[in-house]
Amino acid sequence: MTKPNVLLTHDMPKEWIAPLIDRAELLIADPQNVLERIDEVEGILSLLSDPIRAERLETAKKLKVVSNLAVGYDNIDVAWCTHHGIAVGNTPGVLTDSTADIAFGLIIAASRNFHEASLDAEEGRWYGWSLTGWLGMELSGKTLGIYGMGKIGKAVARRAFGFGMKVIYHNRKPVEDVDNAVWVSFDDLLAQSDVLSLHCPLTAETNAVINAAALKKMKPSAILVNTARGKVIDQNALVAALKDGTIAAAGLDVTDPEPLPKEHELYRLKNCFVVPHIGTSTREARQKMAKIACDNLIAGLNGEKLPFCVNPEIYE
Numbered sequence: 001m002t003k004p005n006v007l008l009t010h011d012m013p014k015e016w017i018a019p020l021i022d023r024a025e026l027l028i029a030d031p032q033n034v035l036e037r038i039d040e041v042e043g044i045l046s047l048l049s050d051p052i053r054a055e056r057l058e059t060a061k062k063l064k065v066v067s068n069l070a071v072g073y074d075n076i077d078v079a080w081c082t083h084h085g086i087a088v089g090n091t092p093g094v095l096t097d098s099t100a101d102i103a104f105g106l107i108i109a110a111s112r113n114f115h116e117a118s119l120d121a122e123e124g125r126w127y128g129w130s131l132t133g134w135l136g137m138e139l140s141g142k143t144l145g146i147y148g149m150g151k152i153g154k155a156v157a158r159r160a161f162g163f164g165m166k167v168i169y170h171n172r173k174p175v176e177d178v179d180n181a182v183w184v185s186f187d188d189l190l191a192q193s194d195v196l197s198l199h200c201p202l203t204a205e206t207n208a209v210i211n212a213a214a215l216k217k218m219k220p221s222a223i224l225v226n227t228a229r230g231k232v233i234d235q236n237a238l239v240a241a242l243k244d245g246t247i248a249a250a251g252l253d254v255t256d257p258e259p260l261p262k263e264h265e266l267y268r269l270k271n272c273f274v275v276p277h278i279g280t281s282t283r284e285a286r287q288k289m290a291k292i293a294c295d296n297l298i299a300g301l302n303g304e305k306l307p308f309c310v311n312p313e314i315y316e
Helices: 078-083 096-111 116-121 151-162 186-192 213-218 235-244 283-301
Strands: 005-008 025-028 043-046 067-070 086-087 144-147 166-170 180-185 195-198 223-226 249-252 273-276
Touching: 067 195, 067 249, 078 086, 078 195, 086 273, 096 116, 096 195, 096 213, 096 223, 096 283, 116 195, 144 151, 144 186, 144 223, 144 283, 151 166, 195 283, 213 235
Parallel strands: 005 025, 005 043, 043 067, 067 086, 144 166, 144 195, 166 180, 195 223, 223 249, 249 273
Antiparallel strands: none
C-alpha cells in the first residue's frame, strides 16, 4: 500500500515524529522554500513561523490536512483551507504552564532590572554592593493586569496570587473560575496595572491594540510583558515609550518580526528584556505538542476528525 506524502516544513527529532514514520513518506522541506513540494503532499506538519498562505496552496490539489505544531495558527490561511475542505489542527492546552512560567519570568526580570544588572556585571560596571544600584519594584501588593484571560492568562494569575499580587483583567466579557481576579474595562486595565501581561490571540481587533495611545494611559512606573504575538504591540510606539519614560520597562518573548534583527533598537534599551520566543521551550511541552500535531495529522490523512481542529465546520 502506498504511503501518503507528508511535508515537514522543518526537520524534527525522530522521537517527536515517531508516529508518522511508518504511516507516511516524510518529505523534509528546503529551509529557504518550505512549500516547494506542496503539490505532492496530502499533509503538512508546520511550525508557527511557516506562512501557509492561499497563494502557495493553490497547487496543493492532494492536500487534506495542515497540522500546526503550535497553539496559534495565524500563520495559516484557515479561511482558504476551510473553503477547500482542508482540516487545520493546532496543539492547545499542553503549553499553558510553560508559557505562563516564561511570562512570570519576564515579569520578575523586568521588575528587578535583570537585563541592566546583568549587562553592568558583564561589562565591568559592578564595583561592589550599591545602596541605590539597580533598584527595582517589589511585586507583592502590586496590581497585575492580564489582557486575555484564557488558559495561559489564568495560569499567570495563579502565579501572581502566589506573589501576593492583586489581579485585574480584560476580556470581551467576564470569565468564570478566576477567583479573586476582577474584570475591568480596557482603559481601566491600562490605568491601574503595575504590570500588564498580554495573553490574547492575534486578530483584527488585537492587532496593535497596545499602541501609542494605549501606552500613554499606563503608569510611568508600569511594566509591559508580551508572550502573545509581536503584532499585538505597535513596536515603534513601544520603543518611543521606553525611551521617553511613558512606561518603565518591557519584557518580550515575541516580537515583530521574528527573529528581531540584531541591530534593532529594542536590544539597546536597558529597560527592555527580549528573549527569542521561548514560551514553550521545555522538553515536556514540545514533546506533548509534537504528539498532538502527529495525532492531528494522522487523523486528517485517514479522513477522520482531528482531535484538535480549528475549523471544525468542514465536518458539518
